Amino acid sequence: MKRSGPLLTLLAGLLLGLFMLSLNATTGEKKSSASVTESPSPKASPPPTTKPPSPSPSPSKSPIPNADYAGRTDDDSSAVAVSLRDGRAIAYFCDGRDKESWLKGDVEDDGTMKLTGKGGAELNGTLKAGKRISGTVDIGGGHYAFTADKAIKPSGLYRATATVRDAKFDGGWIVLKDGTQVGILDKNGKPSPAPEIDPETGAVTIEGRQLTARPVTP
Numbered sequence: 001m002k003r004s005g006p007l008l009t010l011l012a013g014l015l016l017g018l019f020m021l022s023l024n025a026t027t028g029e030k031k032s033s034a035s036v037t038e039s040p041s042p043k044a045s046p047p048p049t050t051k052p053p054s055p056s057p058s059p060s061k062s063p064i065p066n067a068d069y070a071g072r073t074d075d076d077s078s079a080v081a082v083s084l085r086d087g088r089a090i091a092y093f094c095d096g097r098d099k100e101s102w103l104k105g106d107v108e109d110d111g112t113m114k115l116t117g118k119g120g121a122e123l124n125g126t127l128k129a130g131k132r133i134s135g136t137v138d139i140g141g142g143h144y145a146f147t148a149d150k151a152i153k154p155s156g157l158y159r160a161t162a163t164v165r166d167a168k169f170d171g172g173w174i175v176l177k178d179g180t181q182v183g184i185l186d187k188n189g190k191p192s193p194a195p196e197i198d199p200e201t202g203a204v205t206i207e208g209r210q211l212t213a214r215p216v217t218p
Contacts, residue, residue, distance in 0.1 A: 063087070064107045068156040068215075069133045070174055071148035079182035080146040081157035081174040081216075082125070082133055088218035091115050091123050092157055092172050093137050093144075096182040098191045100172060101139045104218065152177065154199035160213035162206065169206055173213055175199045 070081040078095040089107050094100035103117035111127035117139075125135025125146075133148045151157075158173040171194045173183035183194030185206070197204040202213040 064109070064111065064127065065130045067130070068151040069148035070151040070155055070157065070176055071133075071146060072176070073137070073144040073146045075144070078137075078144060078146075079174040079176065080123075080137060080144075080148050081151070082123075082148055083157050083215075083217050084127070085218045089113050089115055090157075090216060090218045092159075092174060092216070093121070093123070093139060094172060094174065094182055094184045096184065096193055098184070099140060099142075100184045100186075100191060101137075102172070103137075149177065151175075155179075157216040158183075158197060158199075158202060158213040159216045160197075160202075160204060160206075160211050162209070162211050164207045164209050167207070171204070171206070171213065173197055 064084055064087055066085050068081070068083045070079070072079050078093060078099070080091060080093050082089055082091040084107060087107050089105060091103045092100070093103070101117040101119070101121040103115035103121055103123045105113060105115035105123075107113045107127065113123070113125050113127070113133075113135075115123040115125075117123075119140070121137070121139040123135060123137045125133045125148075127133050131150050135146060137144045137146060155175045155177050158175065160169070160171045162169050167188050169185060169187055171183060171185040173181055173194055175181050175197075179199070181194075181196055181199075183197075184191045185194035186192075195204055195206065197213045202215075204211055204213050
């Protein structure tokens, strides 16, 4: 009996260990099963919202073409030239003797323009089909209707400023399609007919000095 005691104790310990292992395994399976069962089902994503198409912008008006225009007044007494660039305009009116005015302003999308200059001078005109400007000029109490057709170089508007022998000169020239030039040279505030320029190069001689008249753009 003394020898069988230790064996029985060992056998009982083995049986107890196997029982505990079996119990732990069963408990783990239950926990795993419970974990799987209790996990919430994924929520369904809401359907993507579709934005209504934005309204198409209204088509923009055609821009005013960049170009130069030159012509005479209806009474043939004076000339008018207008240069258009990016919706801005600069114009020159002169009679080739002593009356002149530089005017500037904006051009509307429909081709209408109202340009202003010193002394209350005003030009009102309309660009038609990008080829011709018709309108009126009010200057020094006079009212002049004019038509200026699209200019093809070297016709157009030119200007030169310089100081020669302590005198300040400011000249403006309108070169028409037929090659005729109408211009005024202002010397220290006194206007007089301008000498002719070379329309190809802009070269002009003033008081014995050769200068260059350049095309005018806004």
